[in-house]
Amino acid sequence: MSVQPGPATALSMSSATPAIEAVELSKRYGEVQALDGLSIAVAPGTVFGLLGPNGAGKSTAVKILTTLARPDSGSATVAGIDVLRRPDAVRRAIGVVTQRSGVDPVATGRENLQLIGRIHGMRGGEIKARTAELLDRFELTEHADRPARTYSGGMQRKLDVAMGLIHRPQVLFLDEPTTGLDPEARSQMWQEISRLTGAEGLSILLTTHYLEEADQLAAELAIVDRGRIVAAGTPEQLKAGLRGDAIVVELADEVATAKAATALRAVPGAREITADGHTARARVDAGASALPAVLAGLEQAGVLVASATVARPSLDDVYLRHAGRAFAAAHEQEVA
Amino acid sequence: MTTMVSHSGYLTVRAVRALVRQPVFLIITLMQPIIWLLLFGQLFSKVVEIPGFESTGSYLDYLTPGVVVMTALFSSGWSGMGFILDMERGVMDRLLSSPVRRGAMISGPLAYQAVTTVIQSVVIFVVGWLAGARFPGGLVGIVVTIVAAILLASALASFSNALALLLRSQESVIGVAQLLVLPLVFLSSAVMDIRVAPEWIQTVSTYNPVDWAATASRIVLSADPDWYEVLWRLGGLLAVAVVVGWLATRAFRTYQRAA
Structure with missing residues (x-):
C-alpha cells in the first residue's frame, strides 16, 4: 500500500x-x-x-x-x-x-x-x-x-x-x-x-x-x-510579567508632576514610577493597601490629587514598562 | 509573456471601464477639440491665403489632423494622474503586493491611452468632415494619422507617468499638462503652416515630435502622399516613444526602491 x-x-x-x-x-x-x-x-x-x-x-x-x-x-x-x-x-x-x-x-x-x-x-x-x-x-x-x-x-x-x-x-x-x-x-x-x-x-x-x-x-x-x-x-x-497593581494618580496641577514623582519614590514598596503631564503612576504589590500611603505621601509633598485609581495590569502597563512612556503619550507624540 | 499580456489587459479594461462610467470626462476631452476645430477653423479660415501657406484645400482641411495631434497631447499629458490617484488610494500598494506583472503596470495605462486616442481621433475626423473638411488620403491617411497620434500620446503619457512616479504629486502632472503641451503645439505646424513663421520657430519645429506627427498626418492625408516624408517622421515618433517608455520603466523601479 x-x-x-x-x-x-x-x-x-x-x-x-x-x-x-x-x-x-x-x-x-x-x-x-x-x-x-x-x-x-x-x-x-x-x-x-x-x-x-x-x-x-x-x-x-x-x-x-x-x-x-x-x-x-x-x-x-x-x-x-x-x-x-x-x-x-x-x-x-x-x-x-x-x-x-x-x-x-x-x-x-x-x-x-x-x-x-x-x-x-x-x-x-x-x-x-x-x-x-x-x-x-x-x-x-x-x-x-x-x-x-x-x-x-x-x-x-x-x-x-x-x-x-x-x-x-x-x-x-x-x-x-x-x-x-x-x-x-x-x-x-x-x-x-x-x-x-x-x-x-x-x-x-x-x-x-x-x-x-x-x-x-x-x-x-x-x-x-x-x-x-x-x-x-x-x-x-x-501582563503576568508585571508584578502587582498599578496606581494611577491624576494630578490637579501639571506643575506638580516632578514633585509627585519624588513623593511616590518615598512610598515603601512603590516602583516603576513615571510621571508625565497630569498623570503619575507607580506599581505596588497590593494596590488597595498601598493607596493610603501613596495619598498621604502626596499630601505631605503638597501635591493636589484629582483622582487615584488602582488597576490590575493591562497591556497599557506592559507598553509603559517596555517603551518607557505611556501609550497614549507616545501616540500623541508620534502623531504630532 | 501571456501573463504579461493578460495582466496588461485587466488593467486596461479597468481604466476603460472607469472612462465609460464617468462619461463626463470623455465628453470634456472631446468638447475641447471640437471647440478648437469649429471656432479656430472659423476664426483663421483666411490664413490659407497668406503667401507661403501651402495648402491645397481649406483651413479646416489643414486644421483637422492638427487638432487630432493636439488632442492626443492634451489628454496624454494627464496620464500620470492615474498613478497619483492609485498611490493616494492605496491601489498601487495593493497591486504591487500582488503577483501582477510589473511591465503590465506600465503598458496597461499606455494601452488605455491608445484606446482613448483612437476614440477622440475618430470623433474629430467625423466632426471635421461634417464641418466640411475633406481628406483625399482616405482611410489609409486616417489610420496612419491615428497611429502617429498614438505614438505621440504614448511618449507624452510615459513622460507624465515617469514624473508622477518620481515626484508623486498631482502638481507635477498638472504642470506637464499645462506648461509643456501648449508650447509644443505652437512650436509645430499643428495649427499654422510653419513656413510663414519666424525662422527660429521653423528650426525648433524640425526637432519637435509634435511637428513630426502633424506634418506626417497632413502629408498622408493629401492626395498623393510622399511616403518617405511620412515614414521617417513615424520612425522618429516610434523612437521617442520607446526611449521615453524606457525612462518610465526606470522611474517605476526607482519608485519601488524608494518605498
Missing part, C-alpha cells in the same frame, strides 16, 4: 515552519531609523499582533514582509519563502490589507474582487464562485454591483479584507484594519478576523495601535517602539 502524504503530514510540516519569520530587519528613511533590528516569528494558524504607536515601525515591517520595500539589512521569510530572493512567490502566498484602502472607487465591489482574483490567475467559474462566497460572507452581496465609492467606511473595509482573501492566501497582513471604523463596525471586523484563523487556519499578522484590539485578537503579540521589539509573548504572559 502506497502512503500518500495526508493532511496530518502537511500540518506537522507547516507547524515546523513559522508563517512569518523576520530576522534583524533594519531600514532607514533619510534621517529616520524606521526599523532597528526587528525580529519576529509567527506561528502558523494564529493571529500575531504588532502593537505600537504610529511611527513605531509597524507599517515599515509590513511593507518589507509584503515585498513593497526592501530592508537595508536583515532577512525574512513568509510562508517559508524568502522575501528578498523570491518576492513573486511571496506575493502569491499572501493577502494584504493596507491602511490606505486599496479599493478602486469607480469599480463595483464585485469587479474589485475579480480583478485581484484574475491577477492571481483564477479563472471563470472558480472566480465567480469565490467572489459570490466572499460577498456573501462579508454581507456585501446586496451592494456587489454598486461602485465602491458609494460604500460606507465599514463596507469598504470589509471589501478590502475580502480582496485580501480572494485567492485563498496562506498568510494575511492586516495593517490597522479597524482604524477609522465606528465601534459596531470594529466589533464586526474583530469577529470576522477571529473566524479566519479558526475555521480556515490562516496565519495573520495584525498591526494596531489599539491595545484592546491586540488583547482581544492576538494569540501572541510584540510591542514595537522606535523600530525594535521591546516585549513579546502572549497577552497573558506580558
Whole structure:
C-alpha cells in the first residue's frame, strides 16, 4: 500500500515552519531609523499582533514582509519563502490589507474582487464562485454591483479584507484594519478576523495601535517602539510579567508632576514610577493597601490629587514598562 | 509573456471601464477639440491665403489632423494622474503586493491611452468632415494619422507617468499638462503652416515630435502622399516613444526602491 502524504503530514510540516519569520530587519528613511533590528516569528494558524504607536515601525515591517520595500539589512521569510530572493512567490502566498484602502472607487465591489482574483490567475467559474462566497460572507452581496465609492467606511473595509482573501492566501497582513471604523463596525471586523484563523487556519499578522484590539485578537503579540521589539509573548504572559497593581494618580496641577514623582519614590514598596503631564503612576504589590500611603505621601509633598485609581495590569502597563512612556503619550507624540 | 499580456489587459479594461462610467470626462476631452476645430477653423479660415501657406484645400482641411495631434497631447499629458490617484488610494500598494506583472503596470495605462486616442481621433475626423473638411488620403491617411497620434500620446503619457512616479504629486502632472503641451503645439505646424513663421520657430519645429506627427498626418492625408516624408517622421515618433517608455520603466523601479 502506497502512503500518500495526508493532511496530518502537511500540518506537522507547516507547524515546523513559522508563517512569518523576520530576522534583524533594519531600514532607514533619510534621517529616520524606521526599523532597528526587528525580529519576529509567527506561528502558523494564529493571529500575531504588532502593537505600537504610529511611527513605531509597524507599517515599515509590513511593507518589507509584503515585498513593497526592501530592508537595508536583515532577512525574512513568509510562508517559508524568502522575501528578498523570491518576492513573486511571496506575493502569491499572501493577502494584504493596507491602511490606505486599496479599493478602486469607480469599480463595483464585485469587479474589485475579480480583478485581484484574475491577477492571481483564477479563472471563470472558480472566480465567480469565490467572489459570490466572499460577498456573501462579508454581507456585501446586496451592494456587489454598486461602485465602491458609494460604500460606507465599514463596507469598504470589509471589501478590502475580502480582496485580501480572494485567492485563498496562506498568510494575511492586516495593517490597522479597524482604524477609522465606528465601534459596531470594529466589533464586526474583530469577529470576522477571529473566524479566519479558526475555521480556515490562516496565519495573520495584525498591526494596531489599539491595545484592546491586540488583547482581544492576538494569540501572541510584540510591542514595537522606535523600530525594535521591546516585549513579546502572549497577552497573558506580558501582563503576568508585571508584578502587582498599578496606581494611577491624576494630578490637579501639571506643575506638580516632578514633585509627585519624588513623593511616590518615598512610598515603601512603590516602583516603576513615571510621571508625565497630569498623570503619575507607580506599581505596588497590593494596590488597595498601598493607596493610603501613596495619598498621604502626596499630601505631605503638597501635591493636589484629582483622582487615584488602582488597576490590575493591562497591556497599557506592559507598553509603559517596555517603551518607557505611556501609550497614549507616545501616540500623541508620534502623531504630532 | 501571456501573463504579461493578460495582466496588461485587466488593467486596461479597468481604466476603460472607469472612462465609460464617468462619461463626463470623455465628453470634456472631446468638447475641447471640437471647440478648437469649429471656432479656430472659423476664426483663421483666411490664413490659407497668406503667401507661403501651402495648402491645397481649406483651413479646416489643414486644421483637422492638427487638432487630432493636439488632442492626443492634451489628454496624454494627464496620464500620470492615474498613478497619483492609485498611490493616494492605496491601489498601487495593493497591486504591487500582488503577483501582477510589473511591465503590465506600465503598458496597461499606455494601452488605455491608445484606446482613448483612437476614440477622440475618430470623433474629430467625423466632426471635421461634417464641418466640411475633406481628406483625399482616405482611410489609409486616417489610420496612419491615428497611429502617429498614438505614438505621440504614448511618449507624452510615459513622460507624465515617469514624473508622477518620481515626484508623486498631482502638481507635477498638472504642470506637464499645462506648461509643456501648449508650447509644443505652437512650436509645430499643428495649427499654422510653419513656413510663414519666424525662422527660429521653423528650426525648433524640425526637432519637435509634435511637428513630426502633424506634418506626417497632413502629408498622408493629401492626395498623393510622399511616403518617405511620412515614414521617417513615424520612425522618429516610434523612437521617442520607446526611449521615453524606457525612462518610465526606470522611474517605476526607482519608485519601488524608494518605498
